[in-house]
Every structure is written in structure tokens, then in C-alpha cells.
Amino acid sequence: MSTLATSEFVPADIDCSKWENIEPFFRELRDRAVTSAEAFERWLLDRSELDATAGEAAAVRYIAMTCDTASDEKKQAYLSFVENIIPKMTPADFELNKKQAELAKRFDLGDRYFVINRDTISAVELFREENVPLQTELTKLDSDYDTICGAMTVEFDGEEKTLPQMGTYQESGDRSVREEAWKRVAERRAQDAEKISDIFDKQVVLRDRLGKNAGFDSFVGYAFKAKGRFDYTPEHCFAFHAGIEEHVMPFVARLDAKRQKELGVESLRPWDLAVDPKGGAPLKPFVDGADLVAKTGRAFDRLSPELGEMFGSMGDGTNTNGAENGASLDLDSRKGKAPGGYQYMRDRSRKAFIFMNAAGLHRDVETMVHEAGHAFHSMYCTDEPLVHYRSAPIEFCEVASMSMELLTMPMWDEYYPEPADANRARRKQMEGSIGLLPWIATIDSFQHWIYTNPSHSQDDRAAKWLEIEDRFGHMGHRVDWSGIERFRPLVWQRQGHLFGAPFYYVEYGIAQLGALGLWLMSLERGVPAALDAYKRAMSLGGSKPLPALFEAAGLPFDFGPDTVGRLVERVESELDKLPE
Ligand SMILES: [Zn+2]
Incomplete structure (x- = not known):
């Protein structure tokens, strides 16, 4: 149990991969009689610990999967959470939101709770049962867009290249290479332009309906509130x-x-x-993740010893086991790692995690x-x-x-x-x-x-x-x-x-x-x-x-x-x- 926990409501060793393990905590909060401001405050802390526990369960599964995309087991663990736990948690969460919004109107806990009350009341006001299937449809259309874009490749330099890989040619000092690469990509995108436009047309109609169902003139007001x-x-x-x-x-x-x-x-x-308009070769700021961490650590130390210490607490960048072994950094690009970079806070243990695909480029420093x-x-x-x-x-x-x-x-x-x-x-x-x-x-x-x-x-x-x-x-x-x-x-x-x-x-x-x-x-x-x-x-x-x-x-x-x-x-x- 973390010493920082302010609620013992959910045991630290709970197995969140089974809904029947989590469900009793949602039920208890839903059914608990809250009859005073103090009891409401306790209820909020207990709910917070439940949310943090569930959030961390999603985080560690996501981190494990992105650090090791070749592992079917890790992918299944994440997908099973997304497909089996989250759909059950969403309505249970909404029940708690409704209860919280009512309690917020009944018991005045003062200014400290202004933001959380405002957010919860607003989420309840915005919710419409009939919008749930529209949201699902929108998510599916977005994944159709991702699939179309993800499948885009071009033949260049005698090889099949993805569009992100083609990006590097835009830094070539040879203008005709840049032009050829740019055109090849633009032509490839144009091939699917109609399909993408059709997806977007459908999304615009659905979003407009989403907003109108919730009582807005258009999707704009809905989006601002959401x-x-x-x-x-x-x-x-x-x-x-x-x-x-x-x-x-x-x-x-x-x-x-x-x-x-x-x-x-x-x-x-x-x-x-x-x-680079001056014709310089690409910058080479570091050789690998450990080197990047060492240099960044020194930079933060010089900026502020406090930030240097905070950065140092995340490790030296040599641990490449993802979230395992309590590591907080996984930096080097390698086969079997998802693309991109992110920071993910593990809410229950309150440990940050940084993921990236460092390849020795300046943008990796950024x-x-x-x-x-x-x-x-x-x-x-x-x-x-x-x-x-x-x-x-x-x-x-x-x-x-x-x-x-x-x-x-x-x-x-x-x-x-x-x-x-x-x-x-x-x-x-x-x-x-x-x-x-x-x-x-x-x-x-x-x-x-x-x-x-x-x-x-x-x-x-x-x-x-x-x-x-x-x-x-x-x-x-x-x-x-x-x-x-x-x-x-x-x-x-x-x-x-x-x-x-x-x-x-x-x-x-x-x-x-x-x-x-x-x-x-x-x-x-x-x-x-x-x-x-x-x-x-x-x-x-x-x-x-x-x-x-x-x-x-x-x-x-x-x-x-x-x-x-x-x-x-x-x-x-x-x-x-x-x-x-
Ligand atoms: Zn950011």
C-alpha cells in the first residue's frame, strides 16, 4: 500500500482484470448512505482511490503493450481491459457521477471542491443515452480513418516506405529528392481522398446530432462543454x-x-x-537512451537542482523492461515497440512513466x-x-x-x-x-x-x-x-x-x-x-x-x-x- 494513499477503500493488491473484483466497490459507493458533509468528503476520497486504481490498471497494461508489441499476452491483457472492463465501468461511473452531482448540491464543501463539482455536474448534464451508440459509431469511423492512413505506403529509393518514414526526405539537401518524395506522398494520399472525405461527412452529421440531442444549436457548444x-x-x-x-x-x-x-x-x-537552409547535416545530440538521460539529467541539474533530482528519480534509462521492475523510462527505439512518445502517470502508485522512440535526433531531445x-x-x-x-x-x-x-x-x-x-x-x-x-x-x-x-x-x-x-x-x-x-x-x-x-x-x-x-x-x-x-x-x-x-x-x-x-x-x- 502506498504511504501516500488517503483512502484504504480499495486493497492495493486487487486484480483489476476481473470485473467481479471491482464491481463491489462501485456498488458500495452507489449504495452508501451519505448524510453529512464529512461523509461526502470521505465518499469523494474513496471514489478517488477507486478511480486511481482502475486508472493505474489501464496504464500499466497500456505501458506493457507499447513497450513490447510482439507480446500477444500483453496485447491481450490490454485489450481485455478495454473490451471487458471499461464498458462495464463506464455506466457504473455515470451512476456515481449522478450521485456525486446530487450530493454536491446537498452538501456545501466549500471552494476547494468547486472544480470537481463543476466538472461532475457538467458531465451529468451533458449525458444522453441516445448519444452512446453515436459515440461508438464515431470511434469506429475514426479507426477506419486510422486504418486507411496506416496502410499508406509508397515505393521510394527502391523500398516500400511508410509516410512517417518519408518525412525524413524533407530534410534532404537535394531539392529534387525533396520534391519527388513530397509528390509521391501527396499522390498516395490523393488516392484515398474520397474515402476519407466520406468518413468525415458521416462524422460531421453524427457530431451535429450529438450536439442537438444534448440541447445545443450545433456541435460547437457541445464540444466546448464536453x-x-x-x-x-x-x-x-x-x-x-x-x-x-x-x-x-x-x-x-x-x-x-x-x-x-x-x-x-x-x-x-x-x-x-x-x-536546413544553411545546408547543415542533421544534428546528432546523443547516441542512445542512457546517453540522452545522462545529458538531460545534467541539463536539468544546471537549470534547477530540484528538477534535476526529480528527473534523476526516474532512473538512468538503461532499464528497457517498460513498466516492469518499477522502471519509469523506456526511451530507445527498438523493434517491437509502438511508435511515438508519451508520459503516463500511474495514478495509484503515483509514479510517472516516459515512453519514447529515441533515435539520436534533435526532435528526441525536444x-x-x-x-x-x-x-x-x-x-x-x-x-x-x-x-x-x-x-x-x-x-x-x-x-x-x-x-x-x-x-x-x-x-x-x-x-x-x-x-x-x-x-x-x-x-x-x-x-x-x-x-x-x-x-x-x-x-x-x-x-x-x-x-x-x-x-x-x-x-x-x-x-x-x-x-x-x-x-x-x-x-x-x-x-x-x-x-x-x-x-x-x-x-x-x-x-x-x-x-x-x-x-x-x-x-x-x-x-x-x-x-x-x-x-x-x-x-x-x-x-x-x-x-x-x-x-x-x-x-x-x-x-x-x-x-x-x-x-x-x-x-x-x-x-x-x-x-x-x-x-x-x-x-x-x-x-x-x-x-x-
Ligand atoms: Zn505534451
Whole structure:
């Protein structure tokens, strides 16, 4: 039993692979007579421990599977949890939500419980029995999209390549290789464009019905409530878009003019955006996971001994047994490992876990410090008794991670002893932190239009996409599409969030402004001041509303044009200070 547990309600050694083992705890909570505020508080703690236990059961199975995809046993253990336990847990959870919402109205536990009550009451209000099958249908359509995209390969360099593998050719110094690779991928995607459009058409209709069933005019209001966006509205998002158009577009245009000149090309084509314009070879920051951990550990030690110690507590990166043996890191790319990277908190034991596929590239350094930021966030609130408060809204979780990408920059000499290499990496980081915003605005405006105009045709949609792209460029860049115009209206089909996680995207933009704010605080008031603010805010977990979390970090909760403009100007002046 963890010494941190605040409830002994669920035994630590419970076997969560059988519903009959878990079900009695749900039943007990459902049937328990709660007759006082103290009893309600106890009920909340007990429920929290049940949620944490179930959450950790899912986490360890997921971690084990992704670390060893060749093991049928591990895959079955995870799938069995998803297919047999979760469908039974969801309605049982909803019963508890209803009870909790009623209890919250009966017993006033004070401000501390404001967020958890608001979230629970809102989940109950949003629930409609008739929406359950629609959600299932939407999930199936999303997995159809994943299947179509996952099966896409092209013949290149005499080999069959996946589209993620094709991405590396965009960094080739040979322009004709980049062009050929880009076109091959665009053609492959175009082959399935109709199928993907049909999937999306069905999803738009289903989502519109989801919203209307729950009493909203459209899916927009439903999505905002379902995502817990209590503190901002579509109008705030529109103001964000306007700020990006006004301030970020000219910034990217200045960078692009320089890129065009350095590359010595007449116009920028879509395949000219990822290559190093100075013709440098790819950076080589580390050799393997253990080396990455050693260097990152030294970087964090220099940033702050406290963060260095927290990072060190996760291990040295040599344990590659996934979650087994209490390991907290599994970093090296190897056969039999799922793609991607993530940080997953094991809620009951309160131990963070970082998974990634490090291959010795600079983007692995970014992933490492990013996921470490998520782990710090979790570690700073491990003492919080309620699991609901041990995680924050995404708009703030990404502040924890993205700010580490920026705050560690002065220590990147750990990876790059050559100052020219370190500065090249820093330049890329700073440019990228702002350069990401137009694409966020593109995807966000597109979705607002899609779901406020759900009866649009595929032609209307293509026209709208081109109009938005005219405004925000191709990921911010004004590129020359001559001869390849037919691919332009299809670009949105690459963004998986549109299919699997509607409206999930603007969060990254809001968080990026927060991360930039913390970084600028470190430059203006010193690193310790910024790290104090970081700790103060991250220790709150999700116990306060979003604006209060920003406030605790000394940041405005404001993503309007003025904030965007101020940050762009500051980043540009920092970029000017970097030696070329
Ligand atoms: Zn993240």
C-alpha cells in the first residue's frame, strides 16, 4: 500500500482484470448512505482511490503493450481491459457521477471542491443515452480513418516506405529528392481522398446530432462543454486567430524571405520548409537512451537542482523492461515497440512513466524535455488526495511541458558542445514555438466553420479550406502551388485530430503562449523566479479553474491579439541576439 494513499477503500493488491473484483466497490459507493458533509468528503476520497486504481490498471497494461508489441499476452491483457472492463465501468461511473452531482448540491464543501463539482455536474448534464451508440459509431469511423492512413505506403529509393518514414526526405539537401518524395506522398494520399472525405461527412452529421440531442444549436457548444472549456468561448478563439494573422504571419514571412534567399530559390515550394537552409547535416545530440538521460539529467541539474533530482528519480534509462521492475523510462527505439512518445502517470502508485522512440535526433531531445515537463507536473501534485485534481486541463498541462523545451535551451550545450550546433537547435526551437501558431489557427477556424455549417457539401468544404489557407498560409508559409494545385484542398485530411479528437487543437496554442510567457519571465526576472512560478502553478494540479492556474504562474490568461503581438516581438528580438 502506498504511504501516500488517503483512502484504504480499495486493497492495493486487487486484480483489476476481473470485473467481479471491482464491481463491489462501485456498488458500495452507489449504495452508501451519505448524510453529512464529512461523509461526502470521505465518499469523494474513496471514489478517488477507486478511480486511481482502475486508472493505474489501464496504464500499466497500456505501458506493457507499447513497450513490447510482439507480446500477444500483453496485447491481450490490454485489450481485455478495454473490451471487458471499461464498458462495464463506464455506466457504473455515470451512476456515481449522478450521485456525486446530487450530493454536491446537498452538501456545501466549500471552494476547494468547486472544480470537481463543476466538472461532475457538467458531465451529468451533458449525458444522453441516445448519444452512446453515436459515440461508438464515431470511434469506429475514426479507426477506419486510422486504418486507411496506416496502410499508406509508397515505393521510394527502391523500398516500400511508410509516410512517417518519408518525412525524413524533407530534410534532404537535394531539392529534387525533396520534391519527388513530397509528390509521391501527396499522390498516395490523393488516392484515398474520397474515402476519407466520406468518413468525415458521416462524422460531421453524427457530431451535429450529438450536439442537438444534448440541447445545443450545433456541435460547437457541445464540444466546448464536453471539453470543460468553461473559461473561454468561440469568440476568444476567433480573437486568437486574428492575433495570429496580424502578428505571426508577418513574422513567418520574414523568416521565409530569409530561407528563400539562403536556399537560393525563386519561390518556396511545399518541399522547401523542413530542410536546413544553411545546408547543415542533421544534428546528432546523443547516441542512445542512457546517453540522452545522462545529458538531460545534467541539463536539468544546471537549470534547477530540484528538477534535476526529480528527473534523476526516474532512473538512468538503461532499464528497457517498460513498466516492469518499477522502471519509469523506456526511451530507445527498438523493434517491437509502438511508435511515438508519451508520459503516463500511474495514478495509484503515483509514479510517472516516459515512453519514447529515441533515435539520436534533435526532435528526441525536444520530446525528452517535453515529456519530463509533464512528469514534473505530475510529481509536483502527488500529495493531492483527489485524483481528479492530480491532473490539470490540457491548456495548462502543455504549459508544463512546452516551457521545459524553452527553459532548458541555455543548457543545450550538454547535447551540442559546438556552439554553432547548439544555436542552430535554439533557433529552430524559438522559430517553431511561434511558427506552429498559424497551423493551430487554420485547424481551429476550419472546425468552427465545419460544425456551424454542418450541411455543407464537399465542394463548399474545399473552398472554405482554400480561403482559410489564404489567410494563414500552408502551415504559416506562403508557398508556390503552381502545377500541384490539385493537392491543396486535401491538406486538412492529414490532421488526425479532425477525425479522432474534434476541436482538440487550440489548446496547444493557448499553452504555447503560457510557455513563452514563463520563458520570457526567466529572461526578464531570472530563472529562479520563473521556476518558482512554475512550481507554484504545477503544484495546484487541476484543483483550480484554468485562469487561476495561469495566474498562479504569474501569466495572464489571455490569448488575444495584444498578448500574441507582445510575445512575437520578444521572441524575434531574442532570435536577433543569436549568432548566425
Ligand atoms: Zn505534451
